Amino acid sequence: MVAPIAVCYQKSGVLQNPIFLRDPNPKFLGGSLQGFCLQLKPRNKRRDAINFVVASAGLSAPTTSSGGGRFYFNFTGFPFPLGPFLNRRTIRTEAVKGCIWLFEQEQALGFSSVSTNIRMTVIKLQSGGLWVHAPIAPTEECIQLLKELGAPVEYIVLPTFAYEHKIFVGPFSRKFPRAQLWVAPRQWSWPLNLPLEFFGIFRAKTLKDENFSTPWADEIEHKILSSPEVGIGPYVEVAFYHKRSRTLLVTDAVIFVPRQPPECISKQSLLASAKNGLAVKLLSKGKEVPEEPVVDNKMNRQKGWERMVLQILFLGPSNLLEPNASFAQMSQKLIVSPIVKTLVFSKVPEKVRDWIDGIARDWRFKRIIPAHFAAPVNAGRSDFLAAFAFLDDLLGDRFMNRNPLSLFFTSLMGKAASYFPPDDMKTLSSLDQFLVSVGVVKKTVSGRKR
DSSP: OOOOOOOEETTTSOSSSOOOOOOSSOOEESSSOOOEEEOOOOSOHHHHOOEEEEOOOSSSOOEEEEOOOOBOEEEOOSSSOEEOSSBOOOEEEEEETTTEEEEEEEEEETTSSOEEEEEEEEEEOTTSOEEEESOOOOOHHHHHHHHTTOSOEEEEEEOBSOHHHHTTHHHHHHHSTTSEEEEOSSOOOSSSOOOGGGGTOOSOEEOOTTOTTSTTTTTEEEEEEEEEESSSSEEEEEEEEETTTTEEEOSSSOEEBOSSOOTTSOHHHHHHHHSOOHHHHHTSTTOOOOOOOOOOSHHHHHHHHHHHHHHHHHSSOSOSSSOHHHHHHHBSSEEOOHHHIIIIITTOHHHHHHHHHHHHHHOOOSEEEOSSSSOSBOOOHHHHHHHTTHHHHHHGGGGGGSOHHHHHHHHHHHHHHTOOOHHHHHHHHHHHHHHHHTTSSOOEETTEEO
């Protein structure tokens, strides 16, 4: 989770997360430019307009579309900017025929070789309009793919406080000025806690927990996890349930790591991760690290993906030189990310338990769409609860109040679903202890000392 720093721009209101510069001589307020994101049109539009295949979700054959530009200048974020900085490919898949579409782009951490995918979900409402969840970069290609659905955008939703999902809401909403904008409550930024207007987000309405007055409430319900401050700010995430398709939408609550890399991640990024750089040498357990050129083949692309995943999940995995074993334990299952589990959910287990129990009790979903890694995931309530089995050890007696049969199956499945390799968890556990010692992360757990 990365938080932003922003500076004001007189004419449009903000130059962070992001805006479009049209004034050739802009004036800035509030100091030097710490981070900014611009969308620029390439000089040669013909060269940038390319044909591409749109991925499908197995419900229909892949379609070919004449895509718009992929150029998007993005250099924003404190302390690490989020790449790619100049080019973002958009992949569209149909998750539920004629009803739900997924739009994905690559997202890299700064200048590193670590990338993952970031996902925007679009639902067609019974009114014929579109409901957009967690917008991504509004490149010409992305907007063209959205317009190909042949329906107006009615609502745009920011489901979290997290910076990487907040960054494109402003510019995306300006592409659809008639759409209503709704945001998760308790938005905050760091190191300066700035209002949403500084991020280019104007006239936004705030979601309220289990409120049925939203204009889409008959079709899509929501529940909010709003924790106390677990560190420099609260953790906020809104889960949504599309009744007609029985689909649960989350942001970062759970993930499903696919065996193969997402299509939107470039081969250049995968091969860069496959190189034996400094990170590999530091985490090789003293083994000799060969310095050989990386050949573009399926094996090296897979190695690059496995290394990316382990660094995203653990920050400092035990062995990047040979990532296969750890990757196999973390992939192809519904889990809570080790970082989110350690730094957030383990701090407020009572809040998290109430949230996930409410989701499992009230919503009969059969698929889950997270904002990262694989989607849609064919999973129901027992799979979802199993991913949070680690809460049982923290809550004890509170957990025993649940249905005994549900308790048995969730516990049984959870032991496999939530298992993290102990060696890979060492760096993350040490980081947690350090952050607690310096006061960045809270030591208390919902009022109980750890």
